[in-house]
Each structure stands twice: as C-alpha cells, then as structure tokens.
Amino acid sequence: MAQQEDKLALSKKGKREMSPFIGHELLYDYLSGVLDEERKLAVEDHVKFSRDAQLDLNKIQNGEIYAKQLASTIVSQPIIEQINTPSTYLTVLMQKSNFDRWPQGLKWGLEALVVVGVIVTLLTVAPWQKVLQIGMSGGSKEVVLSEVSKTEKVAQYEDKPQFVDEEPKTDKPLQVPKPMPTAEVKASPAATVAAKPSVAPATTVAAAAATAKKEAEKEDESSSVASGGFLYRGEIALTNLSVVGPKITEKIQELGGRKAGSVELGWQKSPTSTYYHFTLPEAKYQDLTTFLGTYGKVNLIKEKHPRVMPDGIIRLIITVDEDKK
Structure with missing residues (x-):
C-alpha cells in the first residue's frame, strides 16, 4: 500500500490494462487519495467495469464511516465498573446458563427449592435441644440446692480380688449325727417278759436306720x-x-x-x-x-x-x- 508522501508515477512504457487483483488491492489507496493520477484513472476504469470492485469499494466506505462513529462513542461509568469487576463462578454460571432468559415460573421454582434446602439444612444441623434448654432455663424459677450423682457400680468378674491358693485337702467323711442317749429304765422281770413279744424284726429296724441316715x-x-x-x-x-x-x-x-x-x-x-x-x-x-x-x-x-x-x-x-x- 502506497504512502501519502511516496507517490510513484505509473510507467508509460509497456502500458497495459490493470488486472482485477491489482485493482482490488488499490481500492483502499484510491479512497485514501494517495494514488497518482494515472493509477487513480486506472482504478476508476476498473471499478466502472467490475461489479465486485464496486461492492468492495462500498464496503470499505461503510467501514470507514462506522469506524469514525465508533471512535466518538462514550462508554458509561457503570459499564466500565462492570468490565473491571472480576468474574465469579456464580456470575459465569449465570451467564453460561442464560438465567435472565428463563421463564418466570421456572425461576420461582428454582428459588423456592433453594430456600427449602436451606431451611431443611438448618433444622437438621442446628442443636435445637440446647437452644430449648437455654430458653427453658432462662424462665425457670427453680433453685437447685444440691445435686447428687448416682453411678452404677457394675461388678465385673475380672475386677474381683483374686482368691488365695489352697493346697489339696484330704477328703473328710460325712459326720453322721450321734443317736440321742436313751434313758435307762429299770423294769421288773415280768415287764421284761411282757415286752419281748413287741420287738420289731431286724429288717424293719434296718429300714428305719437307713431312712434316718438319709434325712440326716x-x-x-x-x-x-x-x-x-x-x-x-x-x-x-x-x-x-x-x-x-x-x-x-x-x-x-x-x-x-x-x-x-x-x-x-x-x-x-x-x-x-x-x-x-x-x-x-x-x-x-x-x-x-x-x-x-x-x-x-x-x-x-x-x-x-x-x-x-x-x-x-x-x-x-x-x-x-x-x-x-
């Protein structure tokens, strides 16, 4: 692209028509006014007979007008502050999900779900028992004079004192109770003779002794x-x-x-x-x-x-x- 101070004359020797490629490349220079007279006339001839060149020339002119208007645009201070504010995960998520474009009913449903989740979390995590105890103790008028703590003593077998060793002992026979002494009665010969028929047989006496021994x-x-x-x-x-x-x-x-x-x-x-x-x-x-x-x-x-x-x-x-x- 030629500069404004470097205006080079088109050589007349071997003069020929400008090719479409050269003509398109010189369109911007043509609008900028940096071409010499001969190149300018050559570009004008190219634009007259080329529809593509005319469209490109129109686009370049519109671009220059838009650039001039854009240069005069003034950005408001809130927009500048919003641009300078660093983005968070929530703002990025809102932008990616296009939350502003969601239906109003869907937005309300999502907000209600979030509120319910927060309430359930508070009800689950908060120590309500301690809060109730504090509230009840604040309005109570009872005075505690003394507190007695009772601890259960669980008797475990391992905690008992160890027994003392004992050496082997000899077996002791069971002691049979001694019969009570019978009173001696002096009987006459006649009474003795009369008492002899009443003596029980030996088997009866043995059975009675065995019974007495078992009871003892x-x-x-x-x-x-x-x-x-x-x-x-x-x-x-x-x-x-x-x-x-x-x-x-x-x-x-x-x-x-x-x-x-x-x-x-x-x-x-x-x-x-x-x-x-x-x-x-x-x-x-x-x-x-x-x-x-x-x-x-x-x-x-x-x-x-x-x-x-x-x-x-x-x-x-x-x-x-x-x-x-």
Missing part, C-alpha cells in the same frame, strides 16, 4: 448350702506335660476361666507337676471335663467350702501330673 444327710446338705459353697478339686495324669500343659491353659482361658490365686494359671510346681487354681462359668464345666478327658482320666470331687461363689461361677483346683508309666 439331706439336713446336713441343706445346712451346708445355706452356710457355704462348693469347690471342685481333682487331679489328672497325662504324658508329655511340657506340650499338653500350655494347651490346657489356653483352653481354660478360651472357656472364660480366670486365675483365682496369686500364682499364674498353670503354675509349674515341679518339673512333673502343674497347678491350676481358677474360676469358670458353670455352663463351661462339661466342656472342660470333655477336653481334659482326651488326655487322661479326670478325677474331680465336689467339696463343700465356706466361700460362696457368684451365681453361675464355680471354682476349681486341678493338679496336672506327668504320668509315671
């Missing part, structure tokens, strides 16, 4: 139950104590057994003897005897003891010895 045992047992408890004491002989002993200890703990003395469960009294003093749920007693029976013959005796165990709990003392066979 029942009374003794009932009195012992009322005054004390029981202790299971016994022993078992088995082979390979070093291997089987830990298994017995593990089984007792698995069944809920707990040591009842100062020594640990499965205390090694000697290289060939292990001592077990523990408590066990009564419901697991049969499982324990079945397990011990797989290693040897179990001899357990139920003894009377002054210490009373809790309901459903029994106490056992078992000595496990290495079989000498």
Whole structure:
C-alpha cells in the first residue's frame, strides 16, 4: 500500500490494462487519495467495469464511516465498573446458563427449592435441644440446692480380688449325727417278759436306720448350702506335660476361666507337676471335663467350702501330673 508522501508515477512504457487483483488491492489507496493520477484513472476504469470492485469499494466506505462513529462513542461509568469487576463462578454460571432468559415460573421454582434446602439444612444441623434448654432455663424459677450423682457400680468378674491358693485337702467323711442317749429304765422281770413279744424284726429296724441316715444327710446338705459353697478339686495324669500343659491353659482361658490365686494359671510346681487354681462359668464345666478327658482320666470331687461363689461361677483346683508309666 502506497504512502501519502511516496507517490510513484505509473510507467508509460509497456502500458497495459490493470488486472482485477491489482485493482482490488488499490481500492483502499484510491479512497485514501494517495494514488497518482494515472493509477487513480486506472482504478476508476476498473471499478466502472467490475461489479465486485464496486461492492468492495462500498464496503470499505461503510467501514470507514462506522469506524469514525465508533471512535466518538462514550462508554458509561457503570459499564466500565462492570468490565473491571472480576468474574465469579456464580456470575459465569449465570451467564453460561442464560438465567435472565428463563421463564418466570421456572425461576420461582428454582428459588423456592433453594430456600427449602436451606431451611431443611438448618433444622437438621442446628442443636435445637440446647437452644430449648437455654430458653427453658432462662424462665425457670427453680433453685437447685444440691445435686447428687448416682453411678452404677457394675461388678465385673475380672475386677474381683483374686482368691488365695489352697493346697489339696484330704477328703473328710460325712459326720453322721450321734443317736440321742436313751434313758435307762429299770423294769421288773415280768415287764421284761411282757415286752419281748413287741420287738420289731431286724429288717424293719434296718429300714428305719437307713431312712434316718438319709434325712440326716439331706439336713446336713441343706445346712451346708445355706452356710457355704462348693469347690471342685481333682487331679489328672497325662504324658508329655511340657506340650499338653500350655494347651490346657489356653483352653481354660478360651472357656472364660480366670486365675483365682496369686500364682499364674498353670503354675509349674515341679518339673512333673502343674497347678491350676481358677474360676469358670458353670455352663463351661462339661466342656472342660470333655477336653481334659482326651488326655487322661479326670478325677474331680465336689467339696463343700465356706466361700460362696457368684451365681453361675464355680471354682476349681486341678493338679496336672506327668504320668509315671
């Protein structure tokens, strides 16, 4: 594109008609008035016979007029502030979704849904119980003189004091009550002779003695139950104590057994003897005897003891010895 100060004369030597390409390229220079006379006449001749050149020339003229009008446009201050304000995610979302063009009913429905969501969130998250307590305490006229807190003491089996070890005891035979002394009555020979026919047979006397003995045992047992408890004491002989002993200890703990003395469960009294003093749920007693029976013959005796165990709990003392066979 030629400049206003550089007006070059069109060479007359070899003069020829201007091509459409050159004519279109010189249209803007033609309107700007920077072409020399010969080029100007050549462009005018090209525009006279070219419809495309005429349309392009008209477009350039309209563009110059629009550019002059645009240069005189004044932008208001609110628009400038809106342009300078940084965009947020919400404004971008509103612009992308064309929220202003939505139907009015749809806008109201969306706004109502948002309000309902906020109310439900507040009702769910807000600590209304504390708010009500504060409101009630503000208008209450009660005066608290003292507060007593009661804490339940849950008696757990593990928290009870450990029982003291007891050495094996010898079995004591049941004491049969002694018969009451009969008063001696001096009878005459005649009375003695008269009393002989009334003597009962030997079988009747034996039956009466057995009945009296059973009643005495029942009374003794009932009195012992009322005054004390029981202790299971016994022993078992088995082979390979070093291997089987830990298994017995593990089984007792698995069944809920707990040591009842100062020594640990499965205390090694000697290289060939292990001592077990523990408590066990009564419901697991049969499982324990079945397990011990797989290693040897179990001899357990139920003894009377002054210490009373809790309901459903029994106490056992078992000595496990290495079989000498």
